[in-house]
Amino acid sequence: LNVLVNGHESACVDAADRGLQYGDGLFETLAVHAGTPLLWSEHMQRLADGCARLRLPPPDPECLQREVMQVCAGQERAVAKVIITAGVAGRGYRRESAAPPTRVVSAHAWPAYPDSYAREGVAVRWCDTVLGINPRLAGIKHLNRLEHVLARAEWAMEFAEGLMCDSEGYVVEGTMSNVFAVIGATVLTPAVTVTGVAGVMRSQVLQWVRAQGYACHEKRMTPAVLEAADEIFLTNSIIGVWPVRTLASRSYALGETTYKIQKATEAAQCFYTVA
Amino acid sequence: LNVLVNGHESACVDAADRGLQYGDGLFETLAVHAGTPLLWSEHMQRLADGCARLRLPPPDPECLQREVMQVCAGQERAVAKVIITAGVAGRGYRRESAAPPTRVVSAHAWPAYPDSYAREGVAVRWCDTVLGINPRLAGIKHLNRLEHVLARAEWAMEFAEGLMCDSEGYVVEGTMSNVFAVIGATVLTPAVTVTGVAGVMRSQVLQWVRAQGYACHEKRMTPAVLEAADEIFLTNSIIGVWPVRTLASRSYALGETTYKIQKATEAAQCFYTVA
Numbered sequence: 355l356n357v358l359v360n361g362h363e364s365a366c367v368d369a370a371d372r373g374l375q376y377g378d379g380l381f382e383t384l385a386v387h388a389g390t391p392l393l394w395s396e397h398m399q400r401l402a403d404g405c406a407r408l409r410l411p412p413p414d415p416e417c418l419q420r421e422v423m424q425v426c427a428g429q430e431r432a433v434a435k436v437i438i439t440a441g442v443a444g445r446g447y448r449r450e451s452a453a454p455p456t457r458v459v460s461a462h463a464w465p466a467y468p469d470s471y472a473r474e475g476v477a478v479r480w481c482d483t484v485l486g487i488n489p490r491l492a493g494i495k496h497l498n499r500l501e502h503v504l505a506r507a508e509w510a511m512e513f514a515e516g517l518m519c520d521s522e523g524y525v526v527e528g529t530m531s532n533v534f535a536v537i538g539a540t541v542l543t544p545a546v547t548v549t550g551v552a553g554v555m556r557s558q559v560l561q562w563v564r565a566q567g568y569a570c571h572e573k574r575m576t577p578a579v580l581e582a583a584d585e586i587f588l589t590n591s592i593i594g595v596w597p598v599r600t601l602a603s604r605s606y607a608l609g610e611t612t613y614k615i616q617k618a619t620e621a622a623q624c625f626y627t628v629a
Numbered sequence: 630l631n632v633l634v635n636g637h638e639s640a641c642v643d644a645a646d647r648g649l650q651y652g653d654g655l656f657e658t659l660a661v662h663a664g665t666p667l668l669w670s671e672h673m674q675r676l677a678d679g680c681a682r683l684r685l686p687p688p689d690p691e692c693l694q695r696e697v698m699q700v701c702a703g704q705e706r707a708v709a710k711v712i713i714t715a716g717v718a719g720r721g722y723r724r725e726s727a728a729p730p731t732r733v734v735s736a737h738a739w740p741a742y743p744d745s746y747a748r749e750g751v752a753v754r755w756c757d758t759v760l761g762i763n764p765r766l767a768g769i770k771h772l773n774r775l776e777h778v779l780a781r782a783e784w785a786m787e788f789a790e791g792l793m794c795d796s797e798g799y800v801v802e803g804t805m806s807n808v809f810a811v812i813g814a815t816v817l818t819p820a821v822t823v824t825g826v827a828g829v830m831r832s833q834v835l836q837w838v839r840a841q842g843y844a845c846h847e848k849r850m851t852p853a854v855l856e857a858a859d860e861i862f863l864t865n866s867i868i869g870v871w872p873v874r875t876l877a878s879r880s881y882a883l884g885e886t887t888y889k890i891q892k893a894t895e896a897a898q899c900f901y902t903v904a
Binding site: 374378435440460483503504521530549 | 721
């Protein structure tokens with residue numbers, strides 16, 4: 355698999371890089387279709403927001419796009435990952451100098467999820483691992499992902515995803531996805547203002563449901579609210595929309611609203627189906 | 630400066646390493662005096678605890694000690710840093726295989742803190758950046774340190790340290806140190822059961838004050854309790870004990886208890902003075 359580190363074909367990152375030392379950086383994971391990165395400007399906007407939040411220089415989207423296309427060249431479908439770190443600097447939490455950021459651009463095989471995940475829905479569990487609350491890190495896709503790693507380690511393959519709550523007990527997201535609930539004609543998703551990731555596909559879905567006139571709220575919600583919902587679905591840039599078939603002791607029928615949203619995101623070519 | 634990656638003289642870590650990708654790993658920072666790492670067994674115990682918590686294989690302390698002595702060879706005083714990560718694995722939060730951990734051992738110059746810090750005390754501020762609460766990560770010295778990086782970025786050099794609270798408003802620690810309060814004949818330090826780092830020097834101080842018969846508690850405390858204390862001091866493996874001279878609008882006289890603890894830790898050769 356292809357990797358570019360600061361534009362050079364290399365798998366080598368300096369051991370003194372603040373990305374390794376402290377997780378001082380950001381990343382994006384995106385779908386690439388026949389050489390074209392999907393939802394590119396949305397991913398670049400979130401990355402720029404993250405850089406502003408971490409006080410890193412803004413990335414050059416044209417340079418990154420060239421590199422993403424380079425590592426994914428010749429692949430019908432691929433996952434591209436872009437990492438931006440605070441670069442190489444001395445020991446200590448303080449960034450001593452304005453070191454140039456490090457960028458790592460890599461291509462990965464498209465994941466082999468069963469077709470049934472998108473068509474028939476997935477089995478989902480609750481995770482015990484919580485997400486710490488920190489408004490300064492909320493929403494951005496930073497490199498401090500131990501909580502998600504520990505949550506994902508709670509099960510093997512018997513569930514497609516696990517849902518996480520924050521340290522106050524409110525639902526936040528899946529380990530690798532955002533979560534939505536449909537209750538009557540209302541669409542809800544957890545706010546990501548105190549923790550969690552503001553997913554690019556999450557934003558696409560929010561735009562679409564608002565444009566369609568659904569009542570739509572981003573708010574904190576308890577696990578009980580989610581479990582009592584009519585429909586639940588998961589989103590991310592690679593999976594698109596997955597309906598949830600079971601969560602804890604609840605089963606959900608395949609819902610009409612979820613189906614419409616799934617079709618809309620596919621039709622808008624912000625995502626394309628497996629089949 | 631000397632760096633060993635998996636025992637080889639190299640500054641290169643694989644870009645796919647989970648330490649970079651997710652902060653999936655741990656570190657230790659320790660003082661090395663004339664080739665001897667100080668408080669070695671204590672650092673190795675905390676590292677082993679961290680590995681157990683993150684479900685990483687336990688490190689080989691003899692191998693690490695050899696490598697620490699190798700990178701610090703010939704230096705009268707040095708700081709050694711040991712990083713253990715979950716190693717190289719595919720994309721995704723799930724550790725797909727039992728990849729061997731990556732270890733990075735590096736030597737760094739002893740920091741040039743003014744002598745006055747230990748003798749006359751330091752000026753300290755409150756940080757706005759909070760620490761998220763997560764019992765599964767509390768106490769261990771993991772690689773997810775963005776909160777500390779952001780806190781340390783709140784000031785330049787006008788303070789020696791900044792104190793951080795958790796997301797519920799309780800005092801936790803300094804960005805690079807633990808904090809103690811002396812109130813009458815009682816010594817207090819924040820518990821590190823929901824967030825924070827269980828510092829090796831913190832443990833040394835707790836042992837000593839308990840052996841001396843002080844009343845001593847690890848508990849959650851508010852900033853107001855800390856500000857109202859008779860004495861405050863900071864600890865870590867490199868600085869030893871620094872008395873706090875000012876915090877916010879409070880000034881503190883150099884306290885007798887702090888002085889005794891400082892001398893005791895130095896005399897026990899778990900730390901040695903600059904002068």
